[in-house]
Amino acid sequence: MAAQIQASAGHARALAHILRTAFHDARSLLVLYDGSTMARDVIHDLLVAGQAPLAVQVMDMTSPEQHDGGMEDPQMVYHNSDSDVAILLFADAERAKRLLEAESDPWWSEGSLLLVSLHQNPVAREVLVVLGGARRVALLVPTSSRRGHLRYEIVTYFPYSPAGRRFLTQVGVRRPSLSRGQVYPQRYRDFHGHVFHLASWIDDFPYLFYDHGGDVVGMGEAMLQEISGRLNFSYHLQEIPPDGFWGELINGTWVGMLGQVVRREKDFLINGMAVLLDRYHATDFTVPYFSDSYSVTLQVPPAVPRWLSVVYPFGGWVWVSLVGALLLVSLTFHLLLVQGGYTSIYSSRVDVLSTAVWLSRTLLRQAAPRVPAVPGCRPFLVCWWLAGLVLSTSYMGNLIAFLTVPSQARKIASLEELARADVRIHMLDYGNFVPGYLWSSADPVLAQLGNKLSLLPDYDRVLEAFDAGDGVLEATEYSQFLFITRGRSTTSYAVEEKLYPNYVAWAFQKGAPYKHVFDRYLSWMSQSGLVDHWRRSVVDSFRRSTGRGRGVARPREERQYLQPLSLEHLQGAFIVLALVSCVALVVLLLEATSECNTGE
Incomplete structure (x- = not known):
């Protein structure tokens, strides 16, 4: 009994040292334990001795309430942030593993998680593997110094390292000052050639599309190539989603590329996905790196007859x-x-x-x-x-x-004019959020545009309607590609006022532990101007490949080139x-x- 009391006091002192040094800036502490007597004694010594340097909340994983309702308690989710730390204290590694494997929706993906095994048990590393999906997680395993003092070894799990090199052990950590970076070393600097499977649609100019040579190009492809080279991973792109949809919530089920990511069939997507509230809750978006919008493209009105110019x-x-x-x-x-x-x-x-x-x-x-x-x-x-x-x-x-x-005849410049005009609007039915937003909008102008909108099954039907005098609703960036490739760039113009300006980001599986690494690279690329550079490069290359040069599809920026006077000018x-x-x-x-x- 005395030995157990001495062991619990040793664990409490060691934990207090780590909390004071590595987690001195934490806002609060959540302690979960497996219901064992030794775990309760360690928590008691930690609290009663006043050795905890911050506010502490204690919860028993084996209590009936937690067992019936799962561990996704609002108070626990509250600790799932950078400013909080959660400690999972267990004496029975097998029991702790079973409890954690029963969790269908992990709540610890974003926070700092510290596993503390009170005994040297090989199964403790299996508990670490179960929680390997957390962004920051480390296992503390007790060991003894030469003088018999208790201290911890810090074990880190690297899920993408080769077999046999996935565990890193820092032996005998008992330093006067211990940083959080030493407790949680970076685990995703190298993916060791891992193959990511992407939910993609290779018809998304300028993000991801085929060039005239049949190669996949685009600003998303350029960004991914750069990141994959630095993080040492490869990837596999799909040509089109199996259901032919983009990403929409239909009858409570996500469809399209976004649905593949939500159901964890694919790792992430790099298409031009707009950041919306429901999508944000269903997946983990990176930092926005670009902005886009939606435009209505109309036929250029016929030119005014020259002979009527006298009036x-x-x-x-x-x-x-x-x-x-x-x-x-x-x-x-x-x-x-x-x-x-x-x-x-x-x-x-x-x-x-x-x-x-x-x-x-x-x-x-x-x-x-x-x-x-x-x-x-x-x-x-x-x-x-x-x-x-x-x-x-x-x-x-x-x-x-x-x-x-x-x-030139007067062109429609605003959405209000478009709503009043006798023009129908058509859009490809590919699971986009815009039709639903227009049909349910409380704004009278947008609601009127929604009444004009109809969805068509393919672009051939859409362009037939355009040739008949109707308008086409499409993403602003993609509409350039559509009308240039279909030979209608000189007979079309986009309404100046845009619909639903939005930010564009990559979407990862909910709780993806490596998303923050991609966040860092995307932020660097956006702030340094690389994203704009790649976008201009992709657009210019596409225009040159179509023989149209740099000035195509810029209706308000077309240059007036010098040319000799003709009879038309002198009439x-x-x-x-x-x-x-x-x-x-x-x-x-x-x-x-x-x-x-x-x-x-």
């Missing part, structure tokens, strides 16, 4: 206002002439039509041969001539611009000449009619 310098209301102003000015000037006794203008009798024709000379930049000698006439005409000079100069400048630079002068000739002919006919009336 385009002014809007419809401007033309109506101009004609009304000319009639009002003509009537006013006519009354002014009649009141002043002036009976002849423009070689005919005084009437409103003759006055309007005479005043129109100003709009055509023709000089007046004489000014009627009527009081108040000159100030009136000065104001009219100035207004006519401004109007004619504005018209000629805009006319030349319209005739020289091809004018403005001929159209103006024809217009002026027609106006002169009309004036000639009016003059002839007036002369005939005067002769009669």
